[in-house]
Amino acid sequence: MLDARINQDRLWRSHMAMAKIGATPGGGVGRLALTDLDKQARDLFVSWCREAGCEVRVDRLGNIFARRAGTDSGAAPVMTGSHLDTQPLGGRFDGIFGVLAGLEVVRALNDAGAATRRPLDIVVWTDEEGVRFRTGIMGSGVFCGLEKLEDALAKTDESGCGVAHELARIGYDGAEPVGGYPLHAYFEAHIEQGPVLEREGIAVGVVEGAQGSRRFRVTVEGEEGHAGTLPMTGRRDALLGAARMIHAINKVAFAHDPLPVITAGAIFVRPNSPNTVPGQAVFTIDSRHPDAATLAAIGEDMHAACAAIAKADNLALHFTQTSDSAPVAFDAACVDSVRAAALALGIAHRDIYSGAGHDACNLNHIAPTGMIFVPCEGGISHNEKENAKPEDLAAGCAVLLRVMAEWAES
Ligand SMILES: [Zn+2]
Incomplete structure (x- = not known):
């Protein structure tokens, strides 16, 4: 043989x-x-x-x-x-x-x-x-x-x-x-x-x-306003909040060993107009890791990081898991x-x-x-x-x- x-x-x-x-x-x-x-x-x-x-x-x-x-x-x-x-x-x-x-x-x-x-x-x-x-x-x-x-x-x-x-x-x-x-x-x-x-x-x-994977849909709600007349202070800019959150979930990845892979791959903004402060931003997260417990902990860490930013920026947050594959x-x-x-x-x-x-x-x-x-x-x-x-x-x-x-x- x-x-x-x-x-x-x-x-x-x-x-x-x-x-x-x-x-x-x-x-x-x-x-x-x-x-x-x-x-x-x-x-x-x-x-x-x-x-x-x-x-x-x-x-x-x-x-x-x-x-x-x-x-x-x-x-x-x-x-x-x-x-x-x-x-x-x-x-x-x-x-x-x-x-x-x-x-x-x-x-x-x-x-x-x-x-x-x-x-x-x-x-x-x-x-x-x-x-x-x-x-x-x-x-x-x-x-x-x-x-x-x-x-x-x-x-x-x-x-x-x-x-x-x-x-x-x-x-x-x-x-x-x-x-x-x-x-x-x-x-x-x-x-x-x-x-x-x-x-x-x-x-x-x-x-x-x-690797296992968990996917999430994150909806950030703020308040729309005129880009020229609404002062910078006190704005509730949903896209800015989402940007901060995306940065934060990237940092969550680097807090784990071995490294997971975490990707915010798609984003939708409303009203998606150059001269309106965005009132809503929705983005997706794809997270993957070979260990089930670590993968679950990563999901909780990302949720906590996004919640802290939403609170600080006076935004509403809906953090929803859309898939879970072991x-x-x-x-x-x-x-x-x-x-x-x-x-x-x-x-x-x-x-x-x-x-x-x-x-x-x-x-x-x-x-x-x-x-x-x-x-x-x-x-x-x-x-x-x-x-x-x-x-x-x-x-x-x-x-x-x-x-x-x-x-x-x-
Ligand atoms: Zn193949």
């Missing part, structure tokens, strides 16, 4: 061939879920899997499973994969690497004539990016029982075109039930989508889990396996938390799950400029091969 070797050139060529489908002028990929381009990408993947001797199944939500048989056909599979859909102006590697790394694992095992006890499944999850149907991580969410199939099939895009209709149109409305069977383990390879690994010159990130801790044995594989292969590695959500975060609810990160250039992702080095992709893939081979025997 361990004679099997990843073919770096073949893995890279597969990426470049896949990147032609929906290629953008800026060197990226635009391939929204369940479009004609998504169909072409799926068809190419399926043809490669059949060439590699896999049996391909499609479930009712269009999730694709390509199976390399094991010697024990009744055993629960070891699964790997990710997604082939992208952002409107996305990159060539986000999601695609996880799918093609799985394919390369199968091809490498085929080259070596190596058998595994458990079957190996390569999965393509439907609509991970959530752009077109305003969803997010949809296919794996339904597979893991976190969302209802009927709800997912009923989603529509801006033109009113539905998921069920589009699945049928592109020929990926499969017959298989969605989920409901045991997996022995799930591993997902992915680009980091952040700058840490590249900055440290490290090829593989051993992903311990994913941090994800991956299975300790899976994380250990990824670390041990990198060590055994002599690949530079470090532990890391995912800043973004992934299909693996859903799978973690139903099976022992681990993730493998590789660096991407400048940490840039969800962008046409997204790039990765062939040797880093191969290193991550080699770790994937090793952990899958190990778990396929256990």
